[in-house]
Amino acid sequence: MASNSICARCLKHALRSAPHAPPAPRRAFTSSTTKQPAQPPARRRTIHQASTPRAPALAPHQTTTPPIATPAYPNAHARQAAAQDAADHERRVLLQPDNLFHPFTTSPAPEIRKRAQFMRRNAYCPHPDHQPVRAPADPHTPGQHPHPPTTATAASPPAHVKHECPDCGIPVSCSPEHFLDAYESHLEICDLLRQINEDDHDLHSGRFFPEFEMPGPQLDEAQVNLTNWDTLLYSREFSAVDDERSMRQVTRLLTYPITIGSVLHELSPYNLSNQLQPEGLRSLSALRYTLHPPRTGAGLDIKGLRPNPPPIRLFILGARAESSLPRDVWLQLAHLFPRSTFHLILIGPESMSNRDAEFPLPERTPQNPYGAVVEARGLGGQIKISTYVEYYHTLHEAQHFHPFDPYFDCFVLFHPGLGHPSSSHEWAATLPQLLETKVPILCTGYSQFDMERDIEWVRTHSQGEADLILKPGENRFRSLRWDLSDSDPGDVSCGNFGVWGFRGKRYEADSYRGKEEASGGGSGGWDK
Known part of the structure; x- marks a missing residue:
């Protein structure tokens, strides 16, 4: 309250009724004017001594990292965050390269x-x-x-x-x-x-993984060498990977996009002298025509506007581990084809496993009848990823993706287990629909036995309506890291060990040239 806004009598009454505070000590400007109370002499700190006091010595039965006590939190979210912090504290263990073996x-x-x-x-x-x-x-x-x-x-x-x-x-x-x-x-x-x-x-060692740093797009004039892993990483300007263990870790991730790109690229190592069939050359030539468009002289102004083709649709059926890959890994597929765009469609009941907290499943509405999770932001505008937690035959019967075009569509099946006794029944309704599209279908397997079992199942259930476009063989870009089955420790395999492909048989009209030449029928077979 300002003194100029009240009368003198009221001001005196207010000062008289106020509580008396102790007088503030007078500050001394020199050490000789006042004497400070005696204090014990402090120990001088050296230049290498820490400013914070050291903890007392540990007893023999104590550990260097005491357990974190979890206090009582008012809500479940805070309790979950505290539990996560405790788990991160336990996980904070740095294992050296010479101390990686533990039971x-x-x-x-x-x-x-x-x-x-x-x-x-x-x-x-x-x-x-x-x-x-x-x-x-x-x-x-x-x-x-x-x-x-x-x-x-x-x-x-x-x-x-x-x-x-x-x-x-x-x-x-x-x-x-x-x-x-x-x-x-x-x-x-x-x-x-x-x-x-x-x-x-x-x-789980806690080390930094420089091999997981993925390079961005490169110049169009820089050719990519798809002979093997070494030439690919060198031509794509990856960071030098000199350790075999680091090589195994990075190829475990890159095997999915690079396997697709190695088959569809115009510089593919698979040709007529190496696994590729004449019918496969037909199918891949149609896709490569779209994936490698000619330069049209497009520019930023109105005169430079050119029509762009639609994106290439890659239907990845039975998606599991490939659906949870970091998106920087999938961008490596787009970097192999800098003048094309992609739409990855992940379909399968396990396509969102272990990703519920990352992307909660949306409600099924008339605008989104199958609850698709669409990812487009942050992917550079060259790739879009859609995830469907549904069986493919349900989407096919609803004509959700029709029409199909061999120039823009391709099916990819990573370790589908077509002929496995526990999963073959799930593909019985899907196989006729895949053959009906006349679109190339690329498959991988865990081993040669796994691929031969799948091929025999397709040959039996296709009833002669399938053409082999890529002979089964070892994948040049298979994962160099081996995996262990938790339900059978003796079952050891590596991701995408082998690759093969097939397609629905195509019948083309031709002029009649006699009984001998007209008796073949069809566009080819498994043995041609």
């Missing part, structure tokens, strides 16, 4: 310990004394027991794996006795399992 059950990474628990609950001992619980795997797979279990010879019930191999650190047997009995067959894959162990711990 799965005692691993410093909590994710790997959970994986070991899952294997102990779901994987069974492959010893022939146990009754079989699954169909026999590939007989040519290394590490298989020389005498697989049969119902006639097996006496004891199935048992889960509990005993870990001391050399690879992965549970492979139910007891030490069965492990020693099958030790010879286990030696065939023991070194490979140890490599898988170290690669998994490398991902």
